[in-house]
Amino acid sequence: MPELPEVVVTLRGVSPHIVGKRVVSVAVREARLRWPVPEELPALLCGQALLEGRQRGKYLLFRFAEGHLMIHLGMSGSLRIVRPDTPVGKHDHVDITFADGTVLRYTDPRRFGTIQWLVDAPEQHPLLCHLGPEPFAEAFSGDYLYQASRGRKVPVKQFLMDNKVVVGVGNIYANESLFRSGIRPTVAAGKVSRARFGVLAEQVREVLARAIEQGGTTLRDFVGGDGKPGYFKQQLYVYGRGGENCLQCGALLREVRQGQRATVYCPGCQR
DNA sequence: CCCAAGACCTGGCGGC
DNA sequence: TGCCGCCAGGTCTTGG
Structure with missing residues (x-):
């Protein structure tokens, strides 16, 4: 998988195309990732605007008004921007489509990644609360x-x-x-x-x-x-x-x- | 608490 | 060409 550099590169690559835009549809073709993709994800995301994208360790955090979309790429995951008419591959598990037609596509052959919806502060989530410092933070020395x-x-x-x-x-x-x-x-x-x-x-x-x-x-x-x-x-x-x-x-x-x-x-x- | 090993998956590669 | 075992960017869970 992606280690920190690949996660940062992914975030920088997708952010300009999706931040500030409103989600109009979510397609979950395969929910069986490391943990199941929440069934309510489409209902939770649709209509909301993506306010900000950031990263904590290898986790990507996309902030919406009502919570955070948390994505981890596991060993083989990738996230990229595709045109709406791009053919769907075998391991293209999730598409998030925005109002202007931009599609954020999650692909992961091995399915070790995860996509979760967080209602509370990400820092308090069980997967994030015990993480050590970011390597570029002052605390890491x-x-x-x-x-x-x-x-x-x-x-x-x-x-x-x-x-x-x-x-x-x-x-x-x-x-x-x-x-x-x-x-x-x-x-x-x-x-x-x-x-x-x-x-x-x-x-x-x-x-x-x-x-x-x-x-x-x-x-x-x-x-x-x-x-x-x-x-x-x-x-x-x-x-x-x-x-x-x-x-x-x-x-x-x-x-x-x-x-x-x-x-x-x-x-x-x-x- | 600390540490090692197992578990979860698919696909690509080398060897026979 | 086909099958088999091994390996792969992660990390949670289990057991000692």
Whole structure:
């Protein structure tokens, strides 16, 4: 899925086409996502104007007068703007049509994503209330990571991917930011020094920012809100490169599994 | 509380 | 060409 950069790119891509517009119809062709799409969604949305779009971690939040539409893209989801006459594909599960004919289309082959309607403040929702800081917020710093990690035995990579620690860092960007920081992914989070966490916090922001600039990372099916793929893949140092040579030192990149996810690192550059 | 593993899905790929 | 197992951007749930 989309990690933070892909979510941000999606939000930026779709927002200009839908903010300020009124919903006239909602088509739910497949409600079986991670949790069922509410049956009342069409009735809830129709007639309301979309007031604002924002993002919290990997969740997209669209504010309406009466509540928020919350969308998560799971592993394979995408959201984009299509013309009203665009043919419907097998995995195009939901369409939200606005008064001027603009269609916001949700596509998700694996159906790990979710679409929910929130009546109360999003921050209080069970899925959002325990989330850690946004990586670009001031609260996310080396000192914060250092404090949060004391006594923790989990490998630092899994620590970094924990949404209670910081949101938005998934498998691609965890691998990449650890490489850029020279930190071995397998070391216990509690053993990483304050100084190294300082570097890591900086590199997390750096790698996410660069990826956003490039329109995200497209591995197979990600497309931004305008239907275009992202180009950050060309700048990946380690993700998907196990067994190949390190672009920095030439050593063979090592691939291991951590928490059922592929981890790739350079045994020379990351210690 | 902390941590590891299982669960949820479809589709693409490599190997035989 | 066909079938089989493995892998994939996430994260909630369960069990120790």
